[in-house]
Amino acid sequence: MRTNFSILILILLGIFSCTNEQLGKFPKKHISQNNVVDYEKMTEILKNADKKENINLQSVGKSVEGRNIWLINITPVKLAKNPLKIFLFAQQHGNEPAGKDALIWLTKYLSDNINLMNGKIDLYLMPMVNPDGAEKNKRRNSNDADLNRDHLLLDQIETQILYTAYHKIKPHITIDCHEFNRTSQSFLEQGLEEWPQIMMGCGNSPLISDSFYKFGIKTVENLKKPMQYAGYNYCRYFVGGMPPEDENRYSTLESDDARNGMALLGSLSFIIESGIRRNAENPNADLGQRIDAYLHIFNYFINNEIFISETENLFAQERKSRDYLPVNYFWGKTESDIDSIMVLKDKEVVAINTANFMQTRIIKNNVKVPEKYLIPSQKCEIFKSLLKRHKIEYQILNQPEEYIVEPVKLLRIEKNFDKVYNRYGGRQITEQVEHKKMEFEKGSLIIKPKDNKYPLKVFYVLEPCNLFGLYRHEIFYNLIDDDILPVYRVVKQKLTGV
Numbered sequence: 001m002r003t004n005f006s007i008l009i010l011i012l013l014g015i016f017s018c019t020n021e022q023l024g025k026f027p028k029k030h031i032s033q034n035n036v037v038d039y040e041k042m043t044e045i046l047k048n049a050d051k052k053e054n055i056n057l058q059s060v061g062k063s064v065e066g067r068n069i070w071l072i073n074i075t076p077v078k079l080a081k082n083p084l085k086i087f088l089f090a091q092q093h094g095n096e097p098a099g100k101d102a103l104i105w106l107t108k109y110l111s112d113n114i115n116l117m118n119g120k121i122d123l124y125l126m127p128m129v130n131p132d133g134a135e136k137n138k139r140r141n142s143n144d145a146d147l148n149r150d151h152l153l154l155d156q157i158e159t160q161i162l163y164t165a166y167h168k169i170k171p172h173i174t175i176d177c178h179e180f181n182r183t184s185q186s187f188l189e190q191g192l193e194e195w196p197q198i199m200m201g202c203g204n205s206p207l208i209s210d211s212f213y214k215f216g217i218k219t220v221e222n223l224k225k226p227m228q229y230a231g232y233n234y235c236r237y238f239v240g241g242m243p244p245e246d247e248n249r250y251s252t253l254e255s256d257d258a259r260n261g262m263a264l265l266g267s268l269s270f271i272i273e274s275g276i277r278r279n280a281e282n283p284n285a286d287l288g289q290r291i292d293a294y295l296h297i298f299n300y301f302i303n304n305e306i307f308i309s310e311t312e313n314l315f316a317q318e319r320k321s322r323d324y325l326p327v328n329y330f331w332g333k334t335e336s337d338i339d340s341i342m343v344l345k346d347k348e349v350v351a352i353n354t355a356n357f358m359q360t361r362i363i364k365n366n367v368k369v370p371e372k373y374l375i376p377s378q379k380c381e382i383f384k385s386l387l388k389r390h391k392i393e394y395q396i397l398n399q400p401e402e403y404i405v406e407p408v409k410l411l412r413i414e415k416n417f418d419k420v421y422n423r424y425g426g427r428q429i430t431e432q433v434e435h436k437k438m439e440f441e442k443g444s445l446i447i448k449p450k451d452n453k454y455p456l457k458v459f460y461v462l463e464p465c466n467l468f469g470l471y472r473h474e475i476f477y478n479l480i481d482d483d484i485l486p487v488y489r490v491v492k493q494k495l496t497g498v
């Protein structure tokens with residue numbers, strides 16, 4: 001009896017030491033790190049790693065204040081013929097440092113031993129997208145712009161650099177690293193703290209294909225066990241207020257962030273959010289734990305054989321184009337079931353039951369994908385530069401032509417946050433008006449969604465019926481004449497040449 005008990009203890013100790021010293025293939029030794037690596041130190045570490053043969057560091061552009069934005073490519077000794085390209089980036093929000101620090105450690109470990117990564121992986125890292133914000137420990141960049149709300153306009157130099165890198169790499173997988181506040185005021189007032197240490201979400205725009213959405217969720221779910229085994233409080237990324245009165249949901253369905261913005265270009269797209277205790281005396285006292293949790297997830301992406309082969313299969317499948325696409329959608333619920341949201345009370349885990357966890361994407365309206373979009377010549381300059389930033393191809397009319405078009409009328413822009421549906425301000429309320437024959441002058445733009453390399457992006461950027469679109473932004477709002485939006489849907493072939 002005593003012997004069996006001792007063996008059990010030894011086995012438990014074995015598991016304990018395994019889970020506490022190893023993060024998959026990486027050592028778990030960052031626990032004492034409580035200082036954020038700054039821009040200068042990061043640059044020094046990355047330049048050192050660049051001396052290794054399998055690591056290539058380059059500056060792919062400069063921030064508003066002129067700091068380098070670094071891109072690191074890490075390749076195995078023998079790179080597989082068609083490798084899976086993974087693009088990891090962090091710190092679009094300057095005051096969310098853990099993902100960046102974890103990417104620096106990842107670079108260091110792989111420069112010491114490239115065999116810590118599967119030979120089928122070609123890895124690209126951009127650890128500090130917003131170095132100016134990072135240096136000031138501020139969310140926004142130096143133009144006071146939130147970079148992770150700039151993925152429709154691509155108005156900021158840092159987001160433009162991010163997308164230039166995307167188009168150069170053409171990654172299969174994109175992972176955007178953030179941090180959320182575990183100690184938000186509404187929780188603290190109830191004597192509670194948010195439970196998850198780290199969360200992961202996937203591209204969830206209703207525009208992306210079902211197979212990618214389902215595989216994204218499956219990947220998020222598959223990480224539950226290894227994370228739990230390693231001792232991390234992990235769950236699917238959700239947002240919202242204090243349960244059970246307030247609503248919770250799996251983040252936004254909008255596409256002006258990196259997660260959905262890149263999913264619309266065809267990558268399998270994720271977001272990771274580790275929990276920072278913003279209201280604690282020292283929010284970085286547990287920085288090392290957050291870094292460890294990040295590295296554990298990174299290890300899954302670059303080493304899990306099943307994930308790698310299933311992702312290869314996903315990309316081998318043909319993606320069907322769709323005739324109808326949603327323009328109005330929100331999070332809702334179809335059953336009366338009760339969910340539990342875990343919280344911490346005096347460091348103990350407690351479950352709060354709620355009927356207000358909205359987990360189903362509800363589509364309220366679809367429109368037929370038009371054969372073409374047309375933009376009149378006198379409106380096209382601003383559109384040309386937007387389309388170029390998105391790498392959307394267009395043609396220019398070299399003589400006047402008549403088309404039957406479907407104009408869309410703007411009824412109003414709703415500026416306030418919508419408390420009923422928990423939707424952001426800037427909603428475009430539109431209606432399609434009668435078809436009409438219209439002449440387009442020489443110099444007008446023609447964009448064909450289905451001929452484009454990124455048809456979903458074309459639809460998202462140009463479709464005038466979209467609930468969230470361009471016209472919440474003044475520069476595009478000013479192009480509206482008589483309430484008619486400047487992008488016309490073409491529902492039939494052109495009638496005549498003139």
Ligand SMILES: [Zn+2]
Nearest residue numbers: 093096178179
């Ligand atoms: Zn963030």
